[in-house]
Amino acid sequence: MAKCAVCEKGAHFGNNVSHSNRKTPKIWKSNVKSVRVKTENGGTKKMYVCTSCLRSGKVERA
Ligand SMILES: [Zn+2]
Numbered sequence: 365m366a367k368c369a370v371c372e373k374g375a376h377f378g379n380n381v382s383h384s385n386r387k388t389p390k391i392w393k394s395n396v397k398s399v400r401v402k403t404e405n406g407g408t409k410k411m412y413v414c415t416s417c418l419r420s421g422k423v424e425r426a
Pocket of ligand 1: 368369370371372373413414415416417
């Protein structure tokens with residue numbers, strides 16, 4: 365999960381850095397929703413789509 369089926373945006377990685385410069389591993393998860401999407405042959409299917417693809421209309425919700 366946590367990966368968009370349209371643009372393949374997924375989690376990305378880095379460190380939390382405290383004021384004393386200690387580093388702790390951190391994962392930023394993309395805002396991916398499970399949505400029912402209209403397919404070209406008139407049916408619907410469930411896909412994981414990020415909210416930026418939903419907002420820009422790259423998929424049509426059922
Ligand atoms: Zn996306």
